Structures are given as C-alpha cells and as structure tokens.
Amino acid sequence: MSLPVQNRGPSLVKLRDMTTTRALFWVGLAVLILGILSLVVPLPHRNREGVHVGGVSIDIETRHEEKVSPIISAVMIVGGLGAIAFGRGKNS
Numbered sequence: 001m002s003l004p005v006q007n008r009g010p011s012l013v014k015l016r017d018m019t020t021t022r023a024l025f026w027v028g029l030a031v032l033i034l035g036i037l038s039l040v041v042p043l044p045h046r047n048r049e050g051v052h053v054g055g056v057s058i059d060i061e062t063r064h065e066e067k068v069s070p071i072i073s074a075v076m077i078v079g080g081l082g083a084i085a086f087g088r089g090k091n092s
Contacts (some may be wrong), residue, residue: 021087028083035076038068 042065050059 023087024083025087028080028085028087030080031076031083032080035073035080038073038076039070040067042067 045064045066046061047064048059048061050057
C-alpha cells in the first residue's frame, strides 16, 4: 500500500532553475549598468618613461583618459538586456 505524496512546494530542479535565472537577471543588470557607464566614464591610463644615466635619472609620466569603444559598450548593453529578458522570462 502506498501513501499519497503531498506537494510541499517546488521541486529541487525547479528551485535550481529559478536560482539560475535569478542570477542571470542580476548578472545581466550588472553588465547593462557597466555598458552604460562605459559610454560616459573614461578609464585613466598612465605611462611612465625615463632615462637613467649614471646617477641621474629623468622620469616623465603622462596621463591619458580613454573611453571604451562604443561598439563594445553597445555589445555590453545588448547582452545585458538579453540576459535580463531571458532571466525574467523563465521565472514567469
């Protein structure tokens, strides 16, 4: 004689799937934010060059601020939106 099985909530497979899609949503959101920020925030870069002759040294340090390529920013934004859509769509 078998006892009826009670449904006590989502199965372990469904919980794992929900956790994965929730993580995908948050990763997508982070990539989206970084993609938007990469359009406006320049990345600092330093070069240091010098000449050492005997006991005398002359150093020159130059600083540059470069922005990420707009193509890379666009790929990050589209990828983030795709991950958000995929992460939200599977939970519903």
